[in-house]
Each structure stands twice: as structure tokens, then as C-alpha cells.
Amino acid sequence: LCFLPGTLPTPTIWAEPGPVVPWGTPVTIWCQGTLKAQQFSLDKEGQSVTWDTQMPLEPGDKAKFSIPHMTDVYAGRYRCHYLSPSGWSESSDPLELVVTGASPSGKPSLLTPQGPVVSPGQSLTLQCRSDVGYDRFALHKEGSRDPPQHRGRQPQAGLSGADFPLGPVSSSLGGRYTCYGGHNLSSEWSAPSDPLDILVT
Incomplete structure (x- = not known):
């Protein structure tokens, strides 16, 4: 060869x-x-x-x-x-x-307005929220080799946060997700949110 x-x-x-x-x-x-x-x-x-x-x-x-x-x-x-x-x-x-997790405090929350059980073709948005004034957020799927998705801070009343549109839903989107908050001048991220399990039925 x-x-x-x-x-x-x-x-x-x-x-x-x-x-x-x-x-x-x-x-x-x-x-x-x-x-x-x-x-x-x-x-x-x-x-x-x-x-x-x-x-x-x-x-x-x-x-x-x-x-x-x-x-x-x-x-x-x-x-x-x-x-x-x-x-x-x-x-x-x-x-x-x-x-x-360099700073264990201030872990964000991860939620979805559609609920954790979704159907193929449905739109899906995951929302990362924190009462800490993070400048950027990252979303990661457990077991994925792909780098986390990044989003800049989006204005929220009394919160910092970012939305991650994932839809339309396919079966490959099912799994466990976590999100992180970070500051622009640092390479570190917060401790992960509690995991959110998305089930595609």
C-alpha cells in the first residue's frame, strides 16, 4: 500500500x-x-x-x-x-x-417549552437559563463526539440565557442534554445543568 x-x-x-x-x-x-x-x-x-x-x-x-x-x-x-x-x-x-465546573456555583437550568417527549417533524428548542450574568452558553449531547453548540447571551428579564433550536425533530435528536454558562474572557465553563432527557416517539 x-x-x-x-x-x-x-x-x-x-x-x-x-x-x-x-x-x-x-x-x-x-x-x-x-x-x-x-x-x-x-x-x-x-x-x-x-x-x-x-x-x-x-x-x-x-x-x-x-x-x-x-x-x-x-x-x-x-x-x-x-x-x-x-x-x-x-x-x-x-x-x-x-x-x-471550574466554579461549582451558578450552574444553569435547561428546559424546553415543548416538553421532553416530542414527535418526528416537530420543532424543538432547548433553553439554557441562569441567574448568573453569563455572556455565552453551550449545549452538549451526552455521548456525542461533536463539539458543543455555542450561543451568545440573549436578553431575558432578570436572567441570562440562550435558546438552541434543534428542530425539526428526527430520531437522532433523542438523548440526554446538558448546558453550560461562560464568560467571554475565560476559556472555562460553569458546572453543567441538570440533564434533560429528550425522548422522540
Whole structure:
């Protein structure tokens, strides 16, 4: 198996257990390329030098980058690439790591005016609300590798909050959701809201 220069498969990057990481807990970034990979490099946006380099694990097509205790230092966007006998691959799509719960107080509430049981085709909006004056909000679905959806603060009487329109509903929207609040000048997010389970019937 050989690849012409510039045709190496683009690597895949993901985080376990997920990209939304509570403060102080471990997270692993995985990068997967091809079986001919000789080493993997991880870059963090905003840093001019490679963040970390690892050798591939058996069978040789991926590497792991471990963060033992998540803090705001590790929050940000990451990309990885790998070295093969024919040269370096392109960089992966970005992975955004988010740290939550640096301040355990002020967790927002998550609700939906439609109720938690919805039908396919119905419109669905999840509302994140807080009595803390957060500037931005994020919505995350449990088990998803996708980065959280972000929204700026929307004016509410006596509250800060944001609406996340998800409809029209399909079966894939069912699941457990949480939301977070944050301030513009910080990479940290609040503790998560209590979870909201959406059931599609």
C-alpha cells in the first residue's frame, strides 16, 4: 500500500470520554491515521510549537495523548497529523476541548417549552437559563463526539440565557442534554445543568 505525496488519508481526532471535560478529570485525545504511521504529532491552536508527539500504538495506526487532570490550560482547539514513509499527512479536523465546573456555583437550568417527549417533524428548542450574568452558553449531547453548540447571551428579564433550536425533530435528536454558562474572557465553563432527557416517539 503506497500513497502519492499529498494523498495520505487525513487523520481522525477525538476525545475520550468526550470533548466536554469536568475540571480536574482525565481526558485522552486519540489520533488515528494509517498502519504505516511512524509517529503522531498534536498541535494546539495558538501555540507555535508542537504540543506533543507520540509513537503509534499497536497495530500502528493511532496514538493517544493523555491529559491526567483537565484545567483551563488544556482547553482549546487541537489538530493532529502523522508521519509515514511518504511524508507528513494533512492535519485532522479540529477538536475543541472544553473544561467545565471550574466554579461549582451558578450552574444553569435547561428546559424546553415543548416538553421532553416530542414527535418526528416537530420543532424543538432547548433553553439554557441562569441567574448568573453569563455572556455565552453551550449545549452538549451526552455521548456525542461533536463539539458543543455555542450561543451568545440573549436578553431575558432578570436572567441570562440562550435558546438552541434543534428542530425539526428526527430520531437522532433523542438523548440526554446538558448546558453550560461562560464568560467571554475565560476559556472555562460553569458546572453543567441538570440533564434533560429528550425522548422522540
